[in-house]
Amino acid sequence: MDSDTSLVDLPSPLAKLTHVLMDMRETLDRDKTAKSLNKKTHPLTKKALTLLRTNPLKQLFEHPPSNEPYTIFLLRERAGDVVSALYPFGILAELVNRGVSTIWVLGEPEVVWAGVFRWAEYLLIDAVDLPVELTTFDMRYTLNNAIDAVHAALVQLPSLPLEQARAILLSSEYDAVRLIVVIWLEWPRFLPKITVKDHKPSIIPCISLLHALWPVIGKDNDTRSVLLAQLLGARRGSSRRLFRTIATHLEAFANCEEYRLHLEFIPFIRLASELARIPELRQEGFPSKLVSVAVSTVMFSLDKYPSAATTVCWLLSCLCYCDDRAIAVAIKHGSFPLLVQTRNRYPQLDSSKDYALMRHALARPSVVKHFHDSLETLDDGLQLSLDEERTVKLARHRYELWEEAEVEWDEDAxxxxxxxxxxxxxxxxxxxxxxxxxxxxxxxxxxxxxxxxLAEAAMASLPPREVHFLAIIGRDWLENNYARLAQEHGESLDLKLDVSEGELCRLAEPLSPQPGMGIHLVMMDVAYFRRRALIYRSFMFLPAPRRECSPFKTLTQVVFSTDPDGEDDEDEEGDGEDGDNDASDEDDENIPRMGTTKTKRTV
Structure with missing residues (x-):
């Protein structure tokens, strides 16, 4: 029972039972074993059994009123009795789960828990849509206590054997999972607008409930499918709306000065990270608000709660790995300097995957510009790791190419x-x-x-400006390496260039000149990282060493990939900005390196 709840508020039989159960819990904490308490001759056990035989928890086994307005019921004494009965039930369930099985005389667990779910649903589900202006102080006070009481009861489920706990959740006539989801998502609407002091303790049971039940409800396929259906159903079937709500809650944490709330801050972020990794939820991608709030929360955590910074970095890493667009948003809001600062404070933090994702994203001109701007906020006193130095070096080189690409875009487009x-x-x-x-x-x-x-880029699924930037990167690499390759393999070449990790030439093969053309050509497949795989886009260059303006002329801006049946595979590659983000279900610990092989067609 919450320490803020006075036993004076409880009816006399419930107060006596609650006192005895609390004494038993203290004894169990001290003795570390339930052996003595399991004996019916133990004084506390004897008192508890005597009180339980008077059936003080009978309110939990009655049905809620069906012909009485909800607002009227909250004002009746019966509402307070039901809420008061939930507190000792929570302590009783905890004691039983910890081994004191002698005091469970309530009947079959599934039947008893069904009654708890029945009342919890009646008290809290309808409260979501209850206008604050129609509630009185007493009604809001009852709801406030109901939240704490329901939490005290439900958090005992993970202590049951997993199969039994899952059976209780799924076999209930009333949708217990929906109740849990509504409490977790809608807690701002539950909070009684009494005072800020009364406000804050009520948040903790709401935000911690789903995290406490995650071992039961989130790690089994059957229960997790029910959970996902309820999560999406609560947000009209949209996972983006779901994550937007999570972003709002995360932002509320960051703006709160109450230290007690931050005791639940880390578990909430861990749960958000678990949800972000579920394929059914991440397939629509994540809203920009969640990514930007995650970045700002890293900054907030470093200043006030450093121990939470690494956990928030893990959430940010999950978002960026599962959604290509998330890494661009994170870089725009200055994630790189924050990661460097966090890694300097916590050397054990492994951010190598995050830096790899940033280097992958530096094939996009907009990301290059934002990354370069964020370097201005990088503290010169921070020590850079080898990964960080490599990322900064690549970003500065790409920025030079970006400036060159901007000039050519204005001239050629x-x-x-x-x-x-x-x-x-x-x-x-x-x-x-x-x-x-x-x-x-x-x-x-x-x-x-x-x-x-660029006219030649019109058929590409990538934005034309990104295609143009890939051509600039490929041409720059040729200018620095063509002389060596021509001497080793001949002047006509077929190259594969991976720009996702700097400029890495995968393959160099001689290319036979076209009969009768009398010219040398360089065919280059430039690979960039999208959808957790490498996607190739091909370019054709004409080596012209004696040209004054540029050693290479781009003959064909784009050679795009197609399926064997000739249909453009735009769904596979996306539009680079707002296309569906179909993340693969591969192991999240390994970043895929190569894409599928496709036929090519020259535009």
């Missing part, structure tokens, strides 16, 4: 709208994505704004 009436001098900006690689011009303040693109 053209408006993709044939009916555009704006002149060549009109302001232009790049399209992030579209089905044709371009979009109609829009009117803003009477100024026509067209979307420009």
């Amino acid at each position: 053209v408006c993709g709208n044939d009916s555009c009436e704006a002149g060549e001098d009109a302001p232009l900006r790049a399209s992030a994505r579209s089905s044709q690689g371009s979009a109609s011009h829009s009117v803003s303040s009477n100024i026509h704004i067209c979307f420009k693109y």
Whole structure:
């Protein structure tokens, strides 16, 4: 029973029973064994059995009223009796689960727990939609106590044998899992608006309930499928809405100064990480708010609760590994300097996977820009590991290429709208994505704004600007390595370049010149990391060492992958921004390195 709950508030028989059960718990804590308490001759056991035979918990086995308004019931004495009965039941269940089986005289556990679920559902499910303005002080006080009492009872389930606990959860006539989900998700709506002091202790039972029951409900396929159905059902079938709610709760923790809340801060984050790893929930990807809040929570934890920082970093790592878009959002909000700071404070923290994901993302121009901006906040006094130095070096090199790509984009990209009436001098900006690689011009303040693109990239599933940046990376690598490769393999080459971990040439083979052309070509498959696999995009370069502007000319901007039947596999690669994030179900401990082999078609 919560220390804030006074026994004076309990009816006399329940108060006596609760006193005896609390004394038994103290004795069990002191003796570390239930052998003496299991004897019916023990004074405390004898008192408990005498009180239990008077049936003081009978309210739990009665049915809630079906013909009485919920708000009226909360004002009746019976509501307080039911809530009061839940406290000693929770202590009784704890004692039985710890080995004091002699005092269980209530009947079959499934029947008894069904009564507990029945009343918990009646008291709390309807309270979610209860307008605060329609509740009185006494009603809110009853609900506040009901939350603590229900928590005191339900947290005893994990102490039962797992099979029995799962059977109780699934066999109940009333949906106990739905009750648990509603308490965990809707706790801000349960809290009585009395005072801040009365507010905060009530949060803890709500946020800790699902975490306490996770060993029972989250690690078995049958119970977890029920849990997932209820989690999604509570958010209209959308996992993104679910994670948006989690982000809101996480943000509330970060803004709270109450130390007691942070006792539950770490378990809540661990549970959020477990949910993020479930394939059924992560397939839609994660909302940007969750990623940004996770980054800000790392910063908050380092300042006030350093012990939680590594746990939040684990959550951030799960989000970034399971969703390509999450790593871009994290970098935008400055995750790299925070990871360096956390690793300097906690050397045992292994962030190698996080840095690998960042290097994978540095094939995207927008990520390169945000990463470079975040380096300005990196403390010069921090010591960088080899992984961190490698990441910073790659980021700075890619930023130089990004600046070069920006200049060429302005020179080479053209408006993709044939009916555009704006002149060549009109302001232009790049399209992030579209089905044709371009979009109609829009009117803003009477100024026509067209979307420009590289004509050869129009058929690519990647945004045109990202395709252009891949070509710049490939061309830069050729400028630095072509002379050596030409001497070893000939002037016409077929290369595979992995840009997800720096520039790593996987394969170099001679390429026979086309008959009658009399020129040398370089075919390059540039691999970038998406969907936890390497995806190849091909380019064709013309070596022209005597050109003054650039040693290489890009003949064909894009050669995109297709399925054998000729259909574009856009669902496999995504649009790089808002496409479905179909994460594979491979072992989360190993990052896949190679994608599937596909045929190619030249545009």
